[in-house]
Amino acid sequence: MRHLRASGLWLVAAIATALLALPVLVLVGRASIEGSLGLTVTSRVVIDALALSLVTSGASLVVTVCIGTPLAYLLARRRFRGSWLVEGFVDLPIVLPPSVAGLALLFAFGRRGAIGPAFEAVGIEIPFTTLAVVVAQTFVSAPLFVRAARAGFRDTNRDLEDAARADGAGEWAVFRSVTVPLANAALAAGLVLAWARALGEFGATIMFAGNLEGRTQTLPLLVYSEFQSIDGLGRSTAAAAVLVLAALAVLVAVRALRWRSLFA
Amino acid sequence: MVVAAVSTACSQGSNGSASITQGRPITVLAASSLQAAFTAAGNAYAAAHPDSTVTFGFDASSGLRAKLEEGAAADLFASADVANAQRLIVDGLAIGPVRPFAGNGLAIVVPRDNPAHIETPADLARPGVRLVSAGDGVPITSYATQLIDDLAGQVGYPPGYAALVAANVVSREDNVAAVVAKVGLGEGDAGIVYGTDAQASSRVKRIPIPAAVKVSVTYAAVVVKSSRQPEAARAFLSFLASSPGQAILARYGFVTP
Numbered sequence: 089m090r091h092l093r094a095s096g097l098w099l100v101a102a103i104a105t106a107l108l109a110l111p112v113l114v115l116v117g118r119a120s121i122e123g124s125l126g127l128t129v130t131s132r133v134v135i136d137a138l139a140l141s142l143v144t145s146g147a148s149l150v151v152t153v154c155i156g157t158p159l160a161y162l163l164a165r166r167r168f169r170g171s172w173l174v175e176g177f178v179d180l181p182i183v184l185p186p187s188v189a190g191l192a193l194l195f196a197f198g199r200r201g202a203i204g205p206a207f208e209a210v211g212i213e214i215p216f217t218t219l220a221v222v223v224a225q226t227f228v229s230a231p232l233f234v235r236a237a238r239a240g241f242r243d244t245n246r247d248l249e250d251a252a253r254a255d256g257a258g259e260w261a262v263f264r265s266v267t268v269p270l271a272n273a274a275l276a277a278g279l280v281l282a283w284a285r286a287l288g289e290f291g292a293t294i295m296f297a298g299n300l301e302g303r304t305q306t307l308p309l310l311v312y313s314e315f316q317s318i319d320g321l322g323r324s325t326a327a328a329a330v331l332v333l334a335a336l337a338v339l340v341a342v343r344a345l346r347w348r349s350l351f352a
Numbered sequence: 353m354v355v356a357a358v359s360t361a362c363s364q365g366s367n368g369s370a371s372i373t374q375g376r377p378i379t380v381l382a383a384s385s386l387q388a389a390f391t392a393a394g395n396a397y398a399a400a401h402p403d404s405t406v407t408f409g410f411d412a413s414s415g416l417r418a419k420l421e422e423g424a425a426a427d428l429f430a431s432a433d434v435a436n437a438q439r440l441i442v443d444g445l446a447i448g449p450v451r452p453f454a455g456n457g458l459a460i461v462v463p464r465d466n467p468a469h470i471e472t473p474a475d476l477a478r479p480g481v482r483l484v485s486a487g488d489g490v491p492i493t494s495y496a497t498q499l500i501d502d503l504a505g506q507v508g509y510p511p512g513y514a515a516l517v518a519a520n521v522v523s524r525e526d527n528v529a530a531v532v533a534k535v536g537l538g539e540g541d542a543g544i545v546y547g548t549d550a551q552a553s554s555r556v557k558r559i560p561i562p563a564a565v566k567v568s569v570t571y572a573a574v575v576v577k578s579s580r581q582p583e584a585a586r587a588f589l590s591f592l593a594s595s596p597g598q599a600i601l602a603r604y605g606f607v608t609p
Binding site: 215300317 | 412415418467482487488490521524525538539
């Protein structure tokens, strides 16, 4: 009886694993067999989308670090009135459906949006531009970094910081030479996860930034568009396979960082 | 949208068993420009045929064709062009012949307050105009290309007109409904859509197109080969072609094919 139950457990686990693994394996397998992966270096639209994805996700990562690090530090170290509200708004994009994020961004930064006209008045056009892609990616991915960094800053050993202060180090020096190195693994894991989320951004981008080759058509949008176009399935598969490989690389990186932080 | 249609189909099926409805609902995948008219036609059809219900999935004809090629279950495919319907027959996924059931015209639309001051189609070529268009393969895109090419041959249109217009495209949306939405929101300065879209949306207004330029749009339907109720699908198609069906379509601005 116990034997039977144990084998039932294995069976359900095997089904669950297959359910999760099969679609991805079939996709990558099909891409390799049909040779569509080669399109990533020969097809103009795939190359454009790949380049745009790398540039925009890289830019959104820079923005995320610049504005996310101070915010994460503040949330980890200072108690202030309304901090729960700030934390709520930081977490919200993580659970928000991307299409909702897209509509919200359009209403905020669109030409008829709440603050879009102010940007347009100083010559910054956002909707339908590459900038809109970066805004959408930052909106959905920055929270992942802020959360990870907040946890990292919270868990660092304050005694070491105090020791540095006792030795006469200024706050900036303490932050740069003690806090950041101690929170390094958490910061890096947050960065990698945020990058992956930015790279995979679809819903907010297509609603807010539109879909134009070379300007706003990132890899996920290409997967969708080429699937619908006549004879575009190969290009769709190629872009999808690239995204799968990027996702795998992210998982490996996060694992490695966790491993390092355990034994550092 | 297809998911929504499928879930509607499920809920209607379960409700149906309690009421007089006997037959399973037929699923019609239709061009997004048909949404309002087909929804009305479906209601009228169900009222006249108590034993049949029709559920719809609306999207770009090209997107729907791609989904059918990947095995989406449906009974009837109603395309905004003949090409996508024909293609399904060539691929062995639909039963011929292609049946044209409606016609439409094209319209150049701008937001109601027309921020870019577009008065004639020639203005679409002005630098800085944000033109919202649809993706390659979406029927409206080939009709719009034809319209622009025809306009380019008109007196008073600058050399390279078509290329200038193409350079102003800021986005390629999934389907014509998304084009209307983006122009209506004022995010785009102009878009080329179907006449019926211009009539239906209160957020856009049309810019007159010279009478000499006329692109005619033909909607065509085919019965999906894997359909388990091709007779019911054909019956709905016949209803669309009948005078009550054509009257409903005409109410939404469609013409006879």
